[in-house]
Amino acid sequence: MHRLAVVAVPPVTSFELSIPDIVFGQARVGDAAAYEVVCCAADPGPVDGIGGLGLTVDRGLDALAGADTVLVAGGVDLASPEPRVAAALTAAHAAGARLVAPSCAGAFLLAGCGLLSGRRVAIGPQLADRFRRRHPDVTVTDALFVDDAGVYTCAGHAAAIDLCLHLVGRDHGAAVAGAVARSLAVASPRPASATPPAEPVAVLAATSLARTREWMLTRLGEPVQLTDLARHANTSVRTLTRRFRAETGSSPLRWLLARRLDEARRLLECADLPVEAVARRAGLGTADSLRAHFHRELGRTPSSYRAGYRTAPATTTS
Template sequence: MHRVAVLAVPPVTGFELSVPDLVLGQARVAGAPAYEVVFCAVDPGPVPVLGGMGVTVPRGPDALAGARTVVVIGGADLGPPDPRVRTALTTAYASGARLVAPSCAGAFLLASAGLLDGRAAAIGAGLADRFRREYPGVVVTDRLFVAADDVYTCAGHAAAVDLCLHLVAADHGAAVAGALAGGLAVPPPRPADATLPAAPVPAVPDASLTGTREWALGRLAEPIRLTDLARHANTSVRTLTRRFRRETGLSPLRWLLARRIDAARRLLETTDLPVETVARRAGLGTADSLRAHFARELGRTPSAYRAGFRAA
């Protein structure tokens, strides 16, 4: 059985601590548990939880031995971690374990251990600037979650559920992940790029690109270039790009790709159209192109996504 060791680093949040067992611990394959989830800490015993609660973690770092996945939880104060935490994480990774940080605080812990150097990481908007200052060797992205050489990070607590479902799909297929999502009453995992919320900005009615975005959404099946968007918005490409990032958090083409992936997902969920037709109607060109985008963003094929959604 795939063993998942959850390393609790105080202080922790109750939600974050519960997600690995809530998602991975509930996954089933042919009726049997897909994962064994164990909890540990460098100092076994009581672990403080933000909000005044507390939990007891009975096992020490020896529980990390043999784990195929190590989930690092906590460090919510973002302070320097215990050196033993860094050693435990680097040792686990060197032994071949997949490392998962289901919160920004966990990403800070991985970065402090040097495990994100030269890699990409998903960090929520509220902590992204601080993370860049403290760890300039890490590439901060605007993705919902990121996998970089078996080191996984996500951009916030809610995204932790998406990330864990993504891991289930990668390990056991979309049908298993879809059935699990249905049992948890949550939708299938969101694409990393498509749904990362933009930071709120003051309303600027006369400068809003809402009309241009609506115009593009009505023409997803057609070729749309940056110059087409700029022409519709009656602005330059440079100004369009700046305003798009301000209003959506994404570049125009990244936003357009995310919307097309959304459209493809809806068609796969609600129709029996062939993959080639889905790709064309969503504006993603060919079936091969659609498969490539789904592999990168969702870690599965369009057919597997459709099967997983219907299983849910």
């Protein structure tokens, strides 16, 4: 079982501490839990929270020993990390654990430990300039989340859900990640290359493009152009693109490509189909096109992905 240790660094938000449980804690492979989640702190006992809330953590930093993933929650005051926390995170990473910051505060903590030096990082636009001034040796991107050699950062709390679902998918496949997403009643994870809105966007139900996105999902295997989407949304291409990015953080065609890749992964995991048929059904054209997308997005071939993540096949005819 994959062991995930959560380091609570005061002051911490209850949302950050709930993410591991509501995402990783619900992931299952067959009838078995996919992750063992433990929470720890430098000083076991009461941990200060935000908004008058507090919590109690029973484990100390020794819980990081043997962890496959270490998630850093808290530090919303953006202060320098406590030396014991810095040493424990550095040791865990040196031992091979991947590090995950489910908030901008977590990225500040990792950078303060020297663990982001020379790397790329995802930071929300409201804190990007502050981060650059404090850590000029780190490259700030406008991506939703970033994986740089096993260190994961994201552009805010909402993006943390996307990042954690992405990690579940990497560990156990798209079918398991999709089951978790459905249990949480959230949309398909946004791709890492999506960008967070530069400012809060209020989307009224009457103007939302949710129905158009649902329409896109029913046509993954068909050619879809921007003009088709604009016609369905009863708007211009320019307005469609602007509103789509405001709602999802991604362009319409980039969002569609991510959903097609999700479908290709699901088919490779669960259906006994040739790669050519998977590419066609997922709307990615030819097997060569599918291989190119997999190489760029996942760094592997469709065949190696199937070999690594294949569940008991449900034979499907083409």
